[in-house]
Amino acid sequence: MPLGAGGRLLVLAAGASSVLLALLVVACLVGPGCCLYEYLHRKESRERRRQRLLQNCDLPIPGNVKLTAAKIIDNDLNDAPGSDTSDSVSSLPHIVRNSKDTGRADVSTVSSDVSLLGRMQHRDSTYSSMSESTERSSSFRSVSTITSKESNGSATDLNSPQIKLILQYLSAEDGGTGKLTICIKEVQRLPPRDYIGGLEPYVVMVIVRSGWPLHRRAGPPLHTFRTRTLRHSFNPHFDQTFTVEAKKSEVKEWCLRATAYDQDRFGNPTELCSLDLALREVKGLTSSQEEKLLTLSLAPSSKELGQILFGLSFLPTAQRLSFCILKAANLKYLEVTESLGSFYPFVRVIQLNMSTGRSLRRKKTTFRHASENPEFNETLTFDVAPSQLESATFLVLVCTRCPDRRAGGEEKSRAGHGPKDRCLGKLALGRAVATRKSRDHWLAMLASPRTVISLWHTLK
Incomplete structure (x- = not known):
């Protein structure tokens, strides 16, 4: 039966649809x-x-x-x-x-110890950081903040420093003033020093009157006690007892603040760890006369004394290591002086011997007056062989000069009869130091000779 024009179109459409459906299925x-x-x-x-x-x-x-x-x-x-x-x-x-x-x-x-090297900005000239702009300085500060962020989480009870105390309150028979006895037995597992050398620890116990809760601002110290200093010990055993006269109502309002320090002969005492203990939390302290043995965990110190900006550069041919001291910021001058008018900051750099821990060379900048944000823009150079860079350790200290030394007491101070300079804060530099920012700064300098690498550092 012959198909018409419409039938042919229908057959062609059906065939094309079959082919498309087959292709789709395939x-x-x-x-x-x-x-x-x-x-x-x-x-x-x-x-x-x-x-x-x-x-x-x-x-x-x-x-x-x-x-x-x-x-x-x-x-x-x-x-x-x-x-x-x-x-x-x-x-x-x-x-x-x-x-x-x-x-x-x-x-x-x-991340690796050299994670800072790939992100560090370099200079083209050895002394180019002396004339860097404020924007350039702020960029370095942001880099150092990001790359040197260290873990500050609370340590476990097994690994954190601990202090052992014995508390006892002996009440008076007439209900009057009694005696609070505080015995500092020992401290265990103190953190190591940032650079070479053993610890020389001691503990300062401060009694303050504080409201509740403890995060409220406490009043001035009521009593302060200090243990003796023990040398070369990470687990010092003090066994020292201190006695304070107080009423029961006063003891319940007191808070004990124990702080462990490291006595550093080159700079200021370094705060290692501390704790706050409200005496009202000690059960049965004032109701019974029994001794209370407490083992408490110490929190790592987060105290900061200011910031300093300086650059490092090394010239292999001249065998010269340069410290380009630029400026400092937010210096806590009240830690070492009574007022800003008596604050004369300067920077001292000390090269240490790795084996003995003794000072090899010392250099310092000129001092400034009455400024918590002093600008120095000075360069201190040290003769260091390339083979010594792997083991070299340097201390950067921010100090203040005493007014008597400015008045002509320099000779007396050198002889040991006059006032000495006071150190506000310090930091260590080298491949083997504990602080990651300082170690990364040193590694960046080694990776880029003839280039000034500038970073902000925190004083402690």
């Missing part, structure tokens, strides 16, 4: 990207994504944590088959961070 069965393909191969696709996610999560974690990660991946794939793999991967570091079985630091935050 495409869905052969390659991904189609709903039908995803539905038919959903089990294989889920298993491939699971294996790929586990391979990308190459973390040093125990088997139980890996099993937890695999379960989370399976749940994510079951809930959202088309989800992006990066979302699941980004959640795995949090598993490691929150796991209590690992016994390790957060692996997502570990």
